[in-house]
Amino acid sequence: MKKLSLLMLLMLAFVACNDDVKKEAVSEVKPKKAPPVEKEYGFVLNDFEVVKDTIEPGDSFGYILDKHGVDRGKVYEISQKVKDTFNPARIMAGKRYMILKKKDSARTPQYFIYRNDKINYTVVQIGDSIRAYTKKKPVSVKKREISGVVTSSLSEAMQKQGLSNLLVYELANIYQWSIDFFKLQKGDQFKMVYHEKYIDDTIFAGIESVEAAVFKHADKPFYAFEYEADSVTGKPSYYDEEAKALQSFFLKAPLNYSRISSRYQKRRFHPVQKRWKAHLGTDYAAAHGTPIVTTADGIVIASSYTSGNGNYVKVRHNSKYTTQYLHMTKRNVRRGQHVKQGDVIGYVGSTGLATGPHVCYRFWVNGRQVDPYRQNLPTAKNIDKAHKEAYYAHIEDLKKELDSIPYKNI
Incomplete structure (x- = not known):
């Protein structure tokens, strides 16, 4: 009986050991997980050796390419052929760039990509054929509604809500002839309907436009609605609920100053x-x-x-x-x-x-x-009588939307 028990134990051990061997064999042939496909600027980056860097003060286009094995003669040829689209002499310190190289033993540079800003970029083809073109990253626009109250400054009111300070500049530009932003009062309130730009649906890229706003200063509401009254220029302006222009013929100042x-x-x-x-x-x-x-x-x-x-x-x-x-x-x-x-x-x-x-x-x-x-400077033109009906129809729903947003209180 003892011999039979011992035999059964040996058989179980063999089966368990055999299972382990099978599992080990299976794990050995398990395929490796492929790296995720990374795309940017219209390229599959996995196909290249990628160099990402930032232009430093004193860097030149020639110096950058020379570091990556492009000789001076080739740099001169590239500069001459692409100067109408991309001027190498005007690259700016602080701008980001990317170089895409062949995955060969020579690591030959194929493309130089210069980021003009968050959205626009220029691709310079520097391989066997030379050319340059400018493109935009995919941008989506999202509509937002906000409400805020001033406790000490407009900037602080925006920051408390985690909003971009770009909205401060937008409001200051809209109301610069109606409200003195250096004399805001505690308790002043504002509401806005505006559009934000996003790159690849996730990266904030600035304010697209402010569609409507109301700023209650010293208990008086100042409405502002974006409207294209001049189809010749194609540039919208801001008007109040009575179709009166909020902007002047001249801006009050040539910049946002301290x-x-x-x-x-x-x-x-x-x-x-x-x-x-x-x-x-x-x-x-x-x-x-x-x-x-x-x-x-x-x-x-x-x-x-x-x-x-x-x-x-x-x-x-x-x-x-x-x-x-x-x-x-x-x-x-x-x-x-x-x-x-x-x-x-x-x-x-x-x-x-x-x-x-x-x-x-x-x-x-x-x-x-x-x-x-x-100077008694001229103001922008109000909307004329012939177009007022269209204007009122345009702002009707916007005003209802603004009025439905609750004011924030201190």
């Missing part, structure tokens, strides 16, 4: 030249690189550089009004170019006779330099 560092005055001690002289402009202090916009529609009559003005742009708006913008780090328009109110014409810098980053804004009326804050 403070006015020096006003128009006939006698001021110049901080660089160390002498008393007239200051016939308004200085707006702002961070280096802040976009500068034209305050009204017009034609660029100068985009140049002088030792005093630094990089500057001058815009003629009509036969009566001209404006000028000084000390830019970079100009964004050329002479003869038509610009619309709010178009970016340059970026804040400290070129020329300047001690820090700011823009000096100058204003001419009939050829005479004046203080814009002392």
Whole structure:
């Protein structure tokens, strides 16, 4: 009996051992899980050796490609062939780029991809054939409704709700002629219906538009509705519930500034030249690189550089009004170019006779330099009678939507 029991135990052990061997054999032939397919900029990145980096101050297109085995002759050939689409001399520090290389022993670079901004990018084909093209990442637009209340500042009200500070600039631009945002009161309330942009449905890429807003300041509601009243320009403006324009012919300032560092005055001690002289402009202090916009529609009559003005742009708006913008780090328009109110014409810098980053804004009326804050400037046109019915029909549901959003309280 003992022998039989021992035999059965040996048989069980053999079967168990055999099962383990089978399991081990099965696990050995189990296929490896393929890596997830990674796509970006229209390429399957798995097919390439990928280099991701950021342009550093002093880097040039040639220096970057040279580091990755592209000789100077080839760099020159690429630069000449793609300059109409992509100017290698204008790559900027801080911009991201990607190089896609062949998966061969030479690791030969095939593509240089330059990210112009969050949405736009340029692909430079640098392999056997050379060409360049600019494309956009897929962007979706999502509608949002918000309500907020001011406790100390508009920025703080946005931050408390986890909202982008870009909305502060949007509201400031819409209401700059109706509300003094430096004199907001505790308890002021606002509501907005707006659209946000997202890359690949997940990455926030900015504000697409503000469709409607109401700002209750000192217990008075100020409504604003986006509407394209001028089909010629195709540019929408903002009007209130009575079809009156909220915007002016001129913007109040050429940028979102932190403070006015020096006003128009006939006698001021110049901080660089160390002498008393007239200051016939308004200085707006702002961070280096802040976009500068034209305050009204017009034609660029100068985009140049002088030792005093630094990089500057001058815009003629009509036969009566001209404006000028000084000390830019970079100009964004050329002479003869038509610009619309709010178009970016340059970026804040400290070129020329300047001690820090700011823009000096100058204003001419009939050829005479004046203080814009002392002028009775024209306002934008209200919606005319012939189009009011269409406007009221357009805002009817928007106003109901705004009014249905509850106000937030302190």
